[in-house]
Amino acid sequence: MTHDPSIHSRRVLVDGAFVDATVCVRDGRIDRIEPGSSRGSLDLGDAVLMPGLVDTHVHVNEPGRTHWEGFRTATRAAAAGGITSLVDMPLNCIPVTTSAAALQQKLDAAEGQLHVDCGFWGGVVPGNADALGPLAEAGVLGAKAFLVHSGIDDFPDVGRADLIAGMRALAAAGLPMLVHAELAGAEEPTEGLSPRSYRRYLASRPRHWEDRAVELVVQGVEETGCAAHIVHLSSASSLPILAAARARGLPITAETCPHYLCLHADEVPDGATEFKCAPPIRDAANRDALWQGLADGIIDGVVSDHSPCTPELKQLDTGDFGEAWGGIASLQLGLRSIWTEASERGFGLPELVRWMCERPAVLAGLGDRKGRLAPGFDADLVAWFPEDSFVVQPESLHHRHKVSPWIGRRLRGRVVGTWLRGHRIADEEGPCGAPLGQPLLGRCHE
Ligand SMILES: [Zn+2]
Structure with a gap:
């Protein structure tokens, strides 16, 4: 495959419609989209050809916790799942990404390991507002804060004052503030329930924790003018709060994740951490x-929140929900899990492209380069058969650890090809991704 391929399919998804067309690539970008097939093009037949996914919520955990995941394994899994860009979270690595120096260590660690393009969120922790301007200059796409314990002692949560200070610094840099929106408060009663009980875990983090946190973030947006983004929204009772803020013109967005959209509490067995x-x-x-909320556009996008750890830390042997690491491994399966549920509910691929390609690209400031099939955009593509189905087998996952609630489930969709800036990836070829927010250093076109 040359680096400037022409790729034909009878189902190219362009601006919400399927067309019989050829995507012509030049220097890694989409040069033009021509009707029909052209001589010498790669013919994908009836495979759907659409933009590669942009997953803006991934915990890669490198450097420092590479035994949990790592750039090579995470980006390989992403490519196999049709993702062509991801953005890494700032907290599970050592050091945490709360300074420009720490970002540089992460860039050094990622060098030569990226199968897809990879951007980086910085971190907002108590007292580091002055580090956010330098982090922005060093290339982070925004920064994230927690309003509740993050699970990582090196990444403490912020109170109101530090949240506002961080938002002011980010607004000055023109970047969004991402917020893990839970504020600890009263729990629901759990007497008599064992530590293995999922109902007990659910009662320990009730919806009102999220709703109060979202209200606080809305106040922060009002006070500072900083664009804010609620990560992994789970509580549907936050939706009216977000809708009201948006109706007032406030720049606040939200994402949710496959596990909140496809799974539900009653199907979680006790002990299934x-x-x-x-x-x-x-x-x-x-x-x-x-x-x-997605249909109404109150929730903008769907991203994985892939947050793996070692099997030991998942406490699979004891099934203790209190002790187990909180995080679901799902990076490779986002497209197909969401499609499985979305298609059941009557949604189509144009909506999926909006939720998983266009909107996340805009959040990360990549909306002029990623997430759409249009001339001038990076030739980041996925080809797949949405009608096919398969049962998730652990050995098919490229994640470092094959622990995931999706194992054993039947999902719709079979990915047959992924292209990053015109270069076919997800096969055995070497990593050719680039760090986003940096001068283009990828190896696709060396
Ligand atoms: Zn996360």
Whole structure:
């Protein structure tokens, strides 16, 4: 395959419509999209050809916790799942990404390991507002804060004052503030429930924790003018708060994740800590309301929140939900899990492209380069058959650890090709991704 391929399919998804067309690539970008097939083009037949996914919520954990995941394994899994850009979270690595020096260590660690393009979120922790300007100059795409314990002692949560200081610094840099929106408060009663009980874990992080936190973030946006983004929204009762803020013109967005949209609390067995994440997977009615939030555009996008760890830290042997690491491994399966549920609910691929390609690209400031099939955009493509289905087998996952609530489930969709800036990836070829927010250093076109 040359680096400037022409790729034909009878189902190219362009601006919300399927067309029989050829995507012509030049210097890694889409040069033009021509009707029909052209001589010498790669023919994909009836495979759907659409933009590669942009997953803006991934915990890669390198450097420092590479035994949890790592750039090579995470980006390989991403490519196999049709993702062509991801953005790494700032907290599970050592050092945490709360200074420009720490970002440089992460860039050094990623060198030569990226199968897809990879951007970086910085971190907002108590007292580091002055580090955010330099972090922005060093290339982070925004920065994230926690309003509740993050699970990582090196990455403490912020109170109101530090949240506002961080938002002011980010607004000055023109970058968004991402917020893990839970504020600890009263828990629901759990007497008599064992540590293995999922109901007990769910009761320990009720919806009102999220709703109060979202209200605080809305106040911060009002006070500072900083664009804010709620990561992994789980509580559907936050939707009216977000809708009201947006109706007032406030720049606040939200994402949710496959596990909140496809799974529900009653199907989580006691002791099945592979389902543990924070905020938790809630009841089926809440899940339906999240889909409505997506349909209404109150939730902008869907990203994985891939947050793996070692099997030991998942406490699979004891099944103790209190002790287990909170995080779900799902990076490779985002496209197909969401498509499985979305297609059941009557949504189509144009909506999926909006939720998983266009909107996340805009959040990360990549909306002029990634997430769309249009001339001038990076030739980041995925070809797949949405009608095919398969059962998730652990050996098919490229994640470092094969622990995931999706194992054993039947999902729709079979990915047959992924291209990064015109270069076919997800096969055995060497990594050719580039760090986003930096001068283009990828190896695709050396
Ligand atoms: Zn996360």
